[in-house]
Amino acid sequence: MNTMRSNAGRVPTAGAAPHILVVEDEQALGTLLAYNLEAEGFSVERVERGDEAEIRLSEMPPDLVILDWMLPGVSGLEICRRLRARETTRTLPVIMLTARGEEGEKVRGLSVGADDYVVKPFSVPELMARVRSLLRRSRPERLANKLTAGDLDLDRETHRVRRGNRDINLGPTEFRLLDYLMERPGRVFSRAQLLDGVWGLSAEIDERTVDVHVGRLRKALSRGRERDPIRTVRGAGYAFDETFGKV
Template sequence: MNVMRSAPAKAPPGGTAPHILVVEDEQALGTLLAYNLEAEGFSVERAERGDEAELRLNEAVPDLVILDWMLPGVSGLEICRRLRAREATRTLPVIMLTARGEEAERVRGLSVGADDYVVKPFSVPELMARVRSLLRRSRPERVASRLSAGDLDLDRETRRVRRGVRDIHLGPTEFRLLDYLMERPGRVFSRSQLLDGVWGQAVEIDERTVDVHVGRLRKSLSRGRERDPIRTVRGAGYSFDETFGKA
């Protein structure tokens, strides 16, 4: 069995990143999709065969499936048909990928229950937008567009962060780091866990890199006597202070 994971197989509990299963037998495309989804803050799991995907879906139901039409083992079309026949996955959002562009084939894909249909080659930003749009309709509680704590506000759609009336300019990594910590206030993450959650498990970088980026994030977030929302837990790691902004 050749299942590649970028995150734990179990669907995450409420309040954590939406979990997406990418079923694509073209390894380069699967890697590209996983990279971009993780950069958007999603938890990603990959499978390259239809029968492997069915095993993962039987173990735990993700929040959304990106499903290639043509797969070894079991076709994407058949997987989608079976998903719609099961009570647990009847409403599971499915985006189908295919090289077939004819209208009749699109109708066939949608007729078995796919929620959206994307023809290869496609624009990755457009696919990311479709993923978020579909999740907002089907799992609105899992894709909050804004995170707020006290006078700190993070807008995922515009990629802007404000503290009071002040705009805070963050690099892409610091933005993802803040997003990751703010979504889970009070939870302490080790450097290794942050590397997996923010950078991705495939990235091989030193854990001290986390300290560098946390330092940059802190410098951007707090000025003068402003309270630091990032808490260092000695010997354990970092967390977003759950008491930040509370009386």
Template sequence: MNETRANAITAASPGGAPRILVVEDESALSLLLGYNLEAEGYVVERVERGDEAELRLEEAAPDLVILDWMLPGVSGLEICRRLRAREATRTLPVIMLTARGEEGERVRGLSVGADDYVVKPFSVPELMARVRALLRRARPERVATKLAAGDIELDRETRRVRRAGRDIHLGPTEFRLLEYLMEKPGRVFARSQLLDSVWGFSAEIDERTVDVHIGRLRKALAQRGEEDPIRTVRGAGYAFDETFGRG
């Protein structure tokens, strides 16, 4: 049994979390996608061959498929065509990944039934946003549009943050940082993890940039001297305090 099969999840996902199948033959990219999707709370299965993906899809359909165009065994294009031909998977959300950026190729990918099309190299945060948007359209009950802790509320759809009823004005990076931390209260994220997930794996910036933006986020959230919801773990990173608002 290979590693991807050993890590396969075929049962219903715990807590009703959406299940995502990643079909990508570049091991490093597959691992990166799996890591970031799991950090968002999804249950992830990864396979590297098109024919293996076909078997997994016949056994148990996930909530969404991230599908590479060029695969060993069966191409991603052919898999998408077959998914749309079967009644059980006709509306299954599919995001296609490819190095092909020409307009004609994008049209071809969409014409076989892909819901979205992402050209490599891409921004991981952008892909995560596309995943959320597709899941929200396909199964709105499976994706929370609002996050709340104590007196802080974050609305993903309106991109607004409120604390104690007043608007908190955040830049796009601070918003993504807060969103990412609030999704996993108590979990400590290293600066390198935050760089990969919030800025994207291809970003060429220093880890100290994370400290700068965390500082800005803290200042915005605690303008009136309120409790700081972000916890610094020395030598490890940052976390959204899981006890925030409980006292």
């Protein structure tokens, strides 16, 4: 598989930057898009074939897809149609890129579920603005500076975590782990998925490392009889308890 990942792997920064999948078979354009998206603070992954994109999208959906219409393997139009047919990706933001500027083609692209449609050649600043606009509408928490659940507050700008009236001291990895889980309350992540999302695709560490860091996070978050916000799902992985802080 000819999958290209920017910077030799998705190494996340604290604050869990929104992750964008660029599906574009023109290498120069793909490189340009990745460069500008990363300059905007996004985490970027690139693939050049439609069938490769299908694999990545089934493994772990990103926060947004920039999808070329004409692709080897599977067309962008068909990928978009399949995304909208699956429950897990039905609302995934999709920006479709194409050289087809005719109104009928635009209508066709939007009719299969694309959220936006950009004709080549296009203005890169305009595309970046469209990306941010879509993310603000679909996943406002991905661009928020603070996450809150019950008496637990996480501030991405100051890298501080508070529970009630006390500060919680977390290492960089535990901070990213809490950020990643809090952002998606109720969703169960396997150890492999957490390694991907928190440590990065290029990380060469054992899955048991996840258990160690979850244990450290739990110890820091909860004292005495305080409720543990992290839920263990036997045989599946971990989740931030979506009922945490609710009556």
